[in-house]
Amino acid sequence: MKFKAQLHNNTVLYRIAQSLAKLGKTAVVQLSQEFIKFIYLGESEASFQLFAPIYMKNIFVDYNIQSAHDNTIYMEFQVDNLIKVLKSAQxxxxxxxxxxxxQKKPYLTFKISGYSRSGRTVLIVQDIPVRVLTPVQMSHIREPVVPQAQVNILLPPINNLRSVAERIKSVGQCITISASNTGKIKFHVASEIVDIEVFYRDLINPILPNTKEFESDQIYQNHLERYFSCTISTKNFVKFLYAHYIVPASISCVLIENHAIIFTVYVTTTAIGAHFEDQGNACGALTYYIPAFAL
Structure with a gap:
């Protein structure tokens, strides 16, 4: 089993690691010829999950991956360790x-070459302990298979949503997100003494339902205007908002009524999030799966 490479896009990797650190202490990375994929799993398959494949060519150069399992390597690591190394390497x-x-233990070793203020060459070596996982251990980890979505809508600016979340996160343990196919979305939180609803309109629905699935234009129009809802954990919603480290230009929200909400943040090589319409030019994406809250 071998992996060696030259890291040429520290900025993107660092910002992804920052967002990962807010989800949990550990994460899994999958290295293959095409992708470096970060995976975060909650306590169970029904928990908050993140899958973030990034094209290897946009992060590394001169990379070589060899393993007995289709040249794919899986490793579990402490996210804070990666952040410390990447920060020192900037x-x-x-x-x-x-x-x-x-000493018979696996490490990701970073050899960082630079110059001191006096112009002398400086070499720093830093090790990140990792736990190499077998394909058998990874066999149960799959991106969730979900039913057909009712709404696909682009969210308001993430910093705006962070301000909203800051005000409502202490109100209730769950938040209901309702959206339509006419560019409208609502965020609702309630407790015994407080009831808060935040409403946005004039948003973009990048994908609309197929008109052929409806018997008449009126039925189709009624479907577009209808609100579909899903209640999720407020804590999980706040976790997702740490995607602001990626500086996303737009975020896709896919709502499956009473089942799950999927947020997708597209990443460019400049570490500034790509617009939805530019996703074909993105170097990867962070996809957050948030299941419906079990009432």
């Missing part, structure tokens, strides 16, 4: 990454 000329065994 602004350096060369960052070499290798998977090595030291």
């Amino acid at each position: 602004g350096n000329e060369t960052i070499a990454v290798r998977l090595l065994r030291k």
Whole structure:
């Protein structure tokens, strides 16, 4: 099993790691010839999940991956360890990454070459302990299969939503998100003494239902104007909003009524989130699966 590469886009990797750190202490990374994929799983398959595939060519150069399992390597790691290494590597000329065994334990080793203020060459070596996972251990980890969505809508600016979440996160343990196919979305939180609803309109529905599935234009129009809802954990909604580290230009929200909400943030090589219409030029995406809250 081998992995070695030159890291050439520290900024994107660092911002992804920052958003990961707010989800949990550990994450899984899958290395393959085409993608570096970050995976975060909650306490169970019905919990909050994140799958974030990024094209290898946009993060590394001169990379070589070899394993007995289709040249794919899975590793579990402490996210804070990765953040510390990437932060210390910012602004350096060369960052070499290798998977090595030291004292019979696996590590991701970063060799960081740069210059001191006096112009002298400086070499720093930092190790991140990892736990290599087998394909059998990873066999149960799959992106959720979900029913057909009722609404696909682009969210308001994420910093606006963060302000809303800051005000409502202490009101109730769940939040109901309702959206229509006419560019409208509502966020509702209630307790015994407080009832808060935040409403947005004039948003974009990038994908609309197929008119052929409806018997008449009027039935189709009624369907477009109807609100579909899903209640999710307020805590999980706040976790998702840490995607602001990616500086997303737009975020897709897919709502499956009473089942789940899926948020997708597209990433570019500049670490500034891509617009939905530019997703074909994105270097990857962070997809958040948030199941309906079990009342």
